[in-house]
Structures are given as structure tokens and as C-alpha cells.
Amino acid sequence: MSDALVSRRDVEAAHRRIADVVHRTPLETSRTFTERTGAASVGLKLETLQRTGSFKIRGAYNTMAQLSAPEREAGVIASSAGNHAQGVALAGSLLDIDTTIVVPEVTPAAKIEATRGYGATVVVEGDIYERSYEYALERADRTGRTFVHPFDDPAVVAGQGTVAIELLEQYPELDTVLVAIGGGGLVSGIGAVLKAHDPDVRVIGVQPEGAAHAKRSLERDAIYELEGVDTVAEGIADTRMLETTFANARNVVDDVVSVTDRELAVAVTLLAERAKTVVESAGAAPLAAALSEAVTLAGEHVGVVLSGGNLNLTEHAQLVRTGLYELGRYADARLAVDGWPTTVAAIVESVEADGAKLDGLERARRGPTDRPNRVPVTISVEGSGPDHVAAVFASLEALDGVSVLDRSSGTSR
Numbered sequence: 001m002s003d004a005l006v007s008r009r010d011v012e013a014a015h016r017r018i019a020d021v022v023h024r025t026p027l028e029t030s031r032t033f034t035e036r037t038g039a040a041s042v043g044l045k046l047e048t049l050q051r052t053g054s055f056k057i058r059g060a061y062n063t064m065a066q067l068s069a070p071e072r073e074a075g076v077i078a079s080s081a082g083n084h085a086q087g088v089a090l091a092g093s094l095l096d097i098d099t100t101i102v103v104p105e106v107t108p109a110a111k112i113e114a115t116r117g118y119g120a121t122v123v124v125e126g127d128i129y130e131r132s133y134e135y136a137l138e139r140a141d142r143t144g145r146t147f148v149h150p151f152d153d154p155a156v157v158a159g160q161g162t163v164a165i166e167l168l169e170q171y172p173e174l175d176t177v178l179v180a181i182g183g184g185g186l187v188s189g190i191g192a193v194l195k196a197h198d199p200d201v202r203v204i205g206v207q208p209e210g211a212a213h214a215k216r217s218l219e220r221d222a223i224y225e226l227e228g229v230d231t232v233a234e235g236i237a238d239t240r241m242l243e244t245t246f247a248n249a250r251n252v253v254d255d256v257v258s259v260t261d262r263e264l265a266v267a268v269t270l271l272a273e274r275a276k277t278v279v280e281s282a283g284a285a286p287l288a289a290a291l292s293e294a295v296t297l298a299g300e301h302v303g304v305v306l307s308g309g310n311l312n313l314t315e316h317a318q319l320v321r322t323g324l325y326e327l328g329r330y331a332d333a334r335l336a337v338d339g340w341p342t343t344v345a346a347i348v349e350s351v352e353a354d355g356a357k358l359d360g361l362e363r364a365r366r367g368p369t370d371r372p373n374r375v376p377v378t379i380s381v382e383g384s385g386p387d388h389v390a391a392v393f394a395s396l397e398a399l400d401g402v403s404v405l406d407r408s409s410g411t412s413r
Contacts, residue, residue: 004247006154008196011161011189014062018159021061021094025049025163027170032274033304037290039297043171044287045163048279048309052118054235055163055186055307056087056150062159063148064091072097077145079136081107081129082235083308084150089118100145102136104129110312151185152242161189167303168197177303178286178295181205181214181256182236184245186307191252205249205256206289208233208264208281213240215256218249232261232319235282235308257294262326264288268316269323271306278316283308328386332408333379333393334364338401340375346399347379356392357382374403 025046033042047055064076075098078088085101092099099120103112105127112122123139126132140147149156163186167174177194179187184205191203205214210231216224217240225240241249264281267288271277279287286304289295311319324330337343344361351358360380370376379396383389397404 014158052086054083059156059159060087063155089120151183164193175300176202188248265322
């Protein structure tokens, strides 16, 4: 067996090594998502509740716990703009290893502070992640620090695979598991365990359309690299797998599907509303796939790995708003009204009478096509579904002195 290939025995050793450090995250079955997918059952593996808010502590700790005494003394370095940074930082704190994390200039201040909060030194270097990665490798060579890769390391893959050991204990009837793919460490580790347990268990990777490299790599049997990425799911916005993860993924992944950013937003929205769980867009990718037509899950017991929940409230609110648009439950419109501001009261009463939520109403800037004797108004409405929202605007259109000039919602937006 190639040194790059990770076995179930490797993952079991990692499981013992990290057992006292990581949380055994819960698995919650969901009637809502079972009905929406047509599956026999859907189980959500909540790595959002893991220490640091994602699965990354598993691989980071497993790797760093195996360093020699001289390596620990020299310290480690990593490059990351997100979850890997916090996983390495916490592992360093727990193992008393000095850690340096290199982040790109675009990294949000909140993520930098969170990483520093776990005891790491944060160095801001490079306009994009690739520059940060190159600088971290150069600094590792220059200082003698060990570079902890986010995915291209068998010890990291084995650590991430411990998710599957818990999954089998919690959900032994599992038929199919959906896992997000960025660099491929998580799906490789999970797949190693599941395929050793039962080769018939399907392992399906999920990527955003704007960073979909893995399927082409597996079809070509060679690593395919994207020239760039374009997706809201920055946590899995990698341009390629590398040698370790490709070698493992080709052995254990049955298929890879892709989802749109709008499908990701819908998944984030439904998880917040129905599962009461805050999930970042990358972590919601497996559920987005389950809810799409990309995979057939009828009659199966389906595991959905929600890999992380690290996002700020503003970002979450924006994703939820997009998700509501896509579900047809939220709409914006431009109105023309007579008798401003008297007519405003009638608008508010009409929306409330129809049982909807008025999320915004304000006088708009007059455009060249607006009639001089009428006041342009923008309005935002949230309802229970497309039919309800349509009924709300039909009621508004029926009001004296109100015309609906333009309405946008859903995919037409």
C-alpha cells in the first residue's frame, strides 16, 4: 500500500489519539429533510458543534500529537483563512506547541482574532491564499518549523476520518453519506472507514459549481486544477486536490456532484429554520446536494456531514435572505403611490392583514420613468411561500392609489 493511502486502522489509531480532545458530535435525524429528499431517513452529523466550530481540529491534533520532541520544540506553521487555522491553533495550545498561522490580507478581522484567541501568532501575508501558502512553506524551510497542511497529509486525512467512526456508531443503517470536498481530506478519511466497513455504502462528494475540480480529476484519473474559483463557499474553494487526497479519494469516492451558490443559500436557510443550526455555506453543501436533483436518495438512510459553522452574523443573514428569495418566500417590489404618506398606512395594514411580514418600506429615488405626480416606494415582504407572497402583492395592487411597478423574487431576481 502506498504511504499516502489511509486505512481504517490508521483512522482508528487517530480516533484513540484524539478521543479525549475532540467532541463526539451529535447526529440528529430530520423528518423535514427526510420528506424533502424522499429518503428513508436523513441524519445530520453536526460538526458545527465541534471544538473551534468545525471538523478541522481532528486532523490538526492527530498530526501535531505525533510530532517528535525536537519538532514540537521548533513549533509549527500553517496557512489558512478559516477553520484549519483555528484547528491548528487550538491543537498547539493543547499540546504546548508554538504555532504561527499565515493568513491572506482579505481574512476577516473576526477570524484573525478567533485564531489569536487560541494562542497562535497570526501573520498577514499575501493578497490571496496561494501567496500565504507559499510564504508559509518558505518560512517553514527557513525556521525549521513543521508545516501542517490543511489536507495533503495522511495524518490529517486519518484524523478527519474519525468523523466516520462516530457516524457508524450513531447511524449503523447508513446507506449513503454526503461530504463536502475542498482539498479532499474529509471525504478521503470518511471514505476509508466506510468502504472498509461496507463497500456498498455510497460515498458522494459535493462541491460548489464555482470550485468543481474533483469530479474531473476522478474521471480523468489525474489531478485537475482550476484556474480560479468563484463561490460563496470559501471553506471549500480549493482549486484542486493534491497527491495524498487524490490517491485516497480515487479509492473511496463513488461520485462527486456540484451545487449552485443559490442552492447553498437555501440549505443554510432551511438548516437555520428547521434544524435550528447555524451552518456556513461550505458546511451546508452536502445538504444542498441532498435537496437537489443531483443525487437520488429514495428509500435510503442518508448521512449528511455538516462540516462547519464558522461565519459571522452578517454573512449568515445575507445567505438566509438569498435562500428565502430562492424559496419564493421573500420579494422586493417597487410601488407607485398617491397621497404619500397617507397611503403608507394602507400598505402596512394590507400586508399585515394578509399574514405576511413587512421587512422594509421606504421612499425611493425618483427615476426617469416614474410619473411626476406619484411617489416611488420600495417594499420588502416575507411570506410562507410563493403563493402567499403573490397574494400579498395582489392585495396591494387592489388598493386605491397603489401600483406595483416591478417585483423581484426567487430565481428571477
